[in-house]
Amino acid sequence: MAMLEVHSLSSGYGEVQILWDLSFRLEPGRLTTLIGANGSGKTTTLRTVMGLIRPWRGAVFFDGQDITMLPPYRKAAMGLIMVPEGRQLFADMTVMENLEMGAVTGRARVRFRQNLERVFNLFPRLKERRNQKAGTLSGGEQQMLAIARALMAEPRILFLDEPSLGLSPLLVLNLFEIIRRLKAEGLTMLLVEQNVHLALAISDYAYVLSSGRIELEGPAREVARDDRVRKAYLGL
Amino acid sequence: MVSPGVWIASLIDGLLLGFVYGLAAMGLTLIWGVMRVINLAHGPIIALGMFGVYLLFAYGGVHPYLGLFAVALLGLLVGILIYAIAVHRVLTAPHLSTLLATFSINMMIIGTGTALFTTTPRNIDISLGRLVLGPVVLLGTRLLAALAAVLIAAGLYVFLYRTTLGKMVRAVASNRAAAELMGIPSARVLAFSFGLGTMLAAVAGGLIATFFPFTILSGGAYELKSFVICVLGGLGNPTGALLGGLILGALEGLIPIVLPVSWVPVIEFLLFVLLLLLRPQGLLGER
Numbered sequence: 001m002a003m004l005e006v007h008s009l010s011s012g013y014g015e016v017q018i019l020w021d022l023s024f025r026l027e028p029g030r031l032t033t034l035i036g037a038n039g040s041g042k043t044t045t046l047r048t049v050m051g052l053i054r055p056w057r058g059a060v061f062f063d064g065q066d067i068t069m070l071p072p073y074r075k076a077a078m079g080l081i082m083v084p085e086g087r088q089l090f091a092d093m094t095v096m097e098n099l100e101m102g103a104v105t106g107r108a109r110v111r112f113r114q115n116l117e118r119v120f121n122l123f124p125r126l127k128e129r130r131n132q133k134a135g136t137l138s139g140g141e142q143q144m145l146a147i148a149r150a151l152m153a154e155p156r157i158l159f160l161d162e163p164s165l166g167l168s169p170l171l172v173l174n175l176f177e178i179i180r181r182l183k184a185e186g187l188t189m190l191l192v193e194q195n196v197h198l199a200l201a202i203s204d205y206a207y208v209l210s211s212g213r214i215e216l217e218g219p220a221r222e223v224a225r226d227d228r229v230r231k232a233y234l235g236l
Numbered sequence: 237m238v239s240p241g242v243w244i245a246s247l248i249d250g251l252l253l254g255f256v257y258g259l260a261a262m263g264l265t266l267i268w269g270v271m272r273v274i275n276l277a278h279g280p281i282i283a284l285g286m287f288g289v290y291l292l293f294a295y296g297g298v299h300p301y302l303g304l305f306a307v308a309l310l311g312l313l314v315g316i317l318i319y320a321i322a323v324h325r326v327l328t329a330p331h332l333s334t335l336l337a338t339f340s341i342n343m344m345i346i347g348t349g350t351a352l353f354t355t356t357p358r359n360i361d362i363s364l365g366r367l368v369l370g371p372v373v374l375l376g377t378r379l380l381a382a383l384a385a386v387l388i389a390a391g392l393y394v395f396l397y398r399t400t401l402g403k404m405v406r407a408v409a410s411n412r413a414a415a416e417l418m419g420i421p422s423a424r425v426l427a428f429s430f431g432l433g434t435m436l437a438a439v440a441g442g443l444i445a446t447f448f449p450f451t452i453l454s455g456g457a458y459e460l461k462s463f464v465i466c467v468l469g470g471l472g473n474p475t476g477a478l479l480g481g482l483i484l485g486a487l488e489g490l491i492p493i494v495l496p497v498s499w500v501p502v503i504e505f506l507l508f509v510l511l512l513l514l515r516p517q518g519l520l521g522e523r
Binding site: 073077100105 | 400406407411413414415417418419420421
């Protein structure tokens with residue numbers, strides 16, 4: 001059974017519809033990617049699933065339970081955790097405080113110590129800078145902190161919205177290495193990426209979004225070979 | 237020639253008052269800092285704090301300093317109620333909506349208060365004696381009020397920086413959507429923060445009532461002072477509010493030595509205008 005099932009989801013901003021009858025599923029332990037051009041609705045999809053935008057129609061099921069209308073904080077408490085685009089850290093709070101704020105839900109609080117150790121192992125730099133304000137970190141460190149904060153929340157599904165945006169090529173490779181490690185640990189993830197090439201290379205399954213509709217889906221390896229995808233997103 | 241003793245006595249007297257002004261302003265600045273709302277019901281809440289302590293004392297025989305605890309709790313609850321009824325639904329609307337919403341609350345409290353209590357001045361008749369240090373004579377009530385203000389300000393600081401709930405308040409202030417995504421119930425945290433702001437205002441009112449007479453309209457003057465203080469200290473900065481309070485208190489103590497007392501508000505607001513022109517981020521502000 002799919003861990004998360006999105007069924008015929010439609011939403012938008014004000015009068016403008018962005019998503020049209022979107023359906024997709026996330027299987028446990030798999031890395032799924034959602035790719036598409038700028039403005040195709042990738043971020044809107046994540047924001048609607050998390051409840052930051054109210055869905056117009058359709059449903060979201062998590063573990064078979066209808067969670068469509070729950071507010072984001074309730075979804076977070078169930079283990080749906082999103083790393084938002086542009087980091088969205090608590091800039092004037094310290095690294096440590098940001099991590100603490102990742103672990104406010106009941107299920108995260110009981111595993112605070114283990115998760116802190118895990119996160120500091122994954123990102124030793126954050127340990128060094130734990131008393132520094134998040135806003136003073138470099139771009140790469142901020143992205144690490146955004147992911148670390150999300151991991152502190154003990155996610156059952158991790159949504160990553162454009163994590164490579166604004167990072168240098170070297171940092172992008174580091175980031176994808178981290179994602180690969182999380183995948184190896186069995187974490188279920190949905191990755192939204194501009195960097196289509198890398199996203200397809202590490203994902204199990206891919207959905208291609210175009211004008212708010214799923215245009216194509218399949219195992220990532222097959223999607224990467226698709227002519228339309230090669231032309232439109234891979235520049236081949 | 238005014239003797240140095242008078243200057244020192246007036247300065248200390250003003251500073252004691254300044255701590256309490258600072259406390260009231262912290263309530264205003266906290267609400268602004270967390271949710272970008274200027275609470276125009278701030279003054280009436282201060283007046284309600286005065287009446288809370290007064291009514292408990294006059295009709296219930298509750299000692300004013302004990303009554304403050306009840307007033308603090310009521311201030312918190314009233315604030316949460318105001319947030320739920322008037323503020324939450326217009327929070328994301330343009331600033332004018334929150335101004336109008338809180339101003340409506342202001343009018344409702346003043347209207348009801350005037351009908352219930354009239355505008356005859358009240359005062360709380362207690363004395364804690366006086367402390368005489370050479371030329372300096374300090375009223376016990378003012379000394380205790382300043383001490384209480386300092387303790388509450390310290391308590392607020394500890395709360396915001398050392399407790400999980402306090403950190404949640406700062407997280408929501410910093411980035412509401414991100415806080416919500418991490419599992420923080422932001423609407424509840426906002427309601428609580430608003431309550432905290434009104435609690436500070438109500439307690440400050442209760443403290444002022446122990447040494448100044450008041451009516452339901454008295455809050456207005458302190459609300460204006462709070463605005464000046466907030467701008468002095470940098471809007472949204474509780475530590476700055478305390479500093480701003482001390483500056484305003486010192487001015488109020490010292491100006492009457494050299495000028496008629498009616499000049500106090502003139503100079504205060506001159507300072508306000510100059511600050512807005514020259515240093516709108518406040519004395520402690522960075523940007």
